[in-house]
Amino acid sequence: MAEARRKPSAIQHNNADDPQIELGLNAAIVTVRDQQPHILVVRPGMTGSGTLDALPFGPFAPRAHRTLEIGLREWVKRQTGLELGYVEQLYTFGDRGRHAEPGGAHTLSVGYLALTRGAGEELMGSHWSPWYAYFPWEDWRxxxxxxxxxxxxxxxxxxxxxxxxxxxxxxxxxxxxxxxxxxxxxxxxxxxxxxxxxxxxxxxxxxxxxxxxxxxxxxxxxxxxxxxRPMEFDHRRILATAMGRLRGKLKYRPVVFELLPPEFTLYDLQKTVEAISGTLLHKQNFRRLVEKGGLVEPTGNVSTTTGGRPARLYRFRREVVLERPAPGLRVKAGRAQA
Structure with a gap:
């Protein structure tokens, strides 16, 4: 038994010629402004070639970061000044040749999706960019x-x-x-x-x-x-993953409300869903779905910024997450309504 314990395993084997592995953290940070989804990109020159847009990125430091998410939040704060709210892990990206510099360490990137209403905050070293600039074929509105x-x-x-x-x-x-x-x-x-x-x-x-x-x-x-528009490294692939995840999640989780102010009109809600999904929705069907699903409740206030008669303001009804397991917006594309 002692002999078996002393025998080195394949996992313990370490070859000096083995490639080095680095763990990186990437964030696809999404907001919606002027009925367009935007992502936060760092200033050219902060990563990679210095000529292309890049997602906020930084290496994971195990001694400084207790968790991956803590490390991500710290890097985003350091690079952009933005305090993240909603965050979820997407996937680990590690294809050879899509990130590693020739002769350098191979990088595994843990991608995250983050949602924020902070489009108006003052940012440092970064800016908001429309995500359809990178994926123009995805906008069917x-x-x-x-x-x-x-x-x-x-x-x-x-x-x-x-x-x-x-x-x-x-x-x-x-x-x-x-x-x-x-x-x-x-x-x-x-x-x-x-x-x-x-x-x-x-x-x-x-x-x-x-x-x-x-x-x-x-x-x-x-x-x-x-x-x-191309991006640094494999960041456009990470963004594609985030877009698909968010579009799918709209249907079974109330994540869209992470992108809206505390009070909003049903028009604002519909246009935000359309912006993310890249499709138009039938106005009456959408409103019936929202009201029937108990996702929102009226606040008693109205908005006078619509250009027409005052529109009722609503808020997310948080109790819905306790009432059913998948409180999302299972909407279908439709024709535009006046």
Missing amino acids: KGKPETLSKEIEPRLKAWAERPPSPEGPARPLRRAERLKIGFGIDGGWDEEKVLERYELLYEAGLVAEAARDGRTAAKQWTDLPEIG
Whole structure:
């Protein structure tokens, strides 16, 4: 038994040539202003090449940070001056070649989604940027985005007809089938599949990050326009994950109220949901759903800033989270209403 205890295990084995691993913390911090979702990006030069937008980022220091979330909050406060409210962990990102500097340590990034109403706060070293600047194909509030029809879909269809790349993993679905699921090509559009769509664009070499990372597919395109604003490292992938998570969570958790002031009109609520989901909602159906679900209650006050007759003000009814397990907004896209 003593011999067995002394025998080194594979976990204990340490090779000096093993790559170094660093743990980083990233935050996709979301707010809604002027009916547009925005994310907080740090000033160029604070991370990476210094030329592209980046999410607030910092290394995890185990001796200084008792938890990952505490470390994240401290880094965001240090880089931007913003005190975070709602925060949830997304995923751990560690694909080789999407963050590590040549010859440097390999970085694992723990991504977080954070929601705030603090769009008007004075920030240092950072600014708010519309998230559809990075994902213009995700905003369907004015109909199908032009970049989908003109730039993305024709190239994706051409890519689907090419033989699979040897640098990618074997997949159970053919490329055409994946395009149908992700982009709704010859199918239906699912607003939650933001990450799947970005990954398809990356694999097809249609986003700037693919060319930067040396993907073979990116070398096959000539005169390729910029499809969405690129970001440092794999930050656009992290943002895509945050967008999909938030869009899905609207349906079963009352997270939208983290983005609204304490008192709001039903119009404000609808426009905030539309901004996040990238789709239009049927006005009467939306209001019936909100009122039937018991998500809000009138405050007795009115707003006179609507330009028409005063609108009733509401607040989130917190008791709803105790009354049912999934108090979200299971809305469906519809036509615009006057």
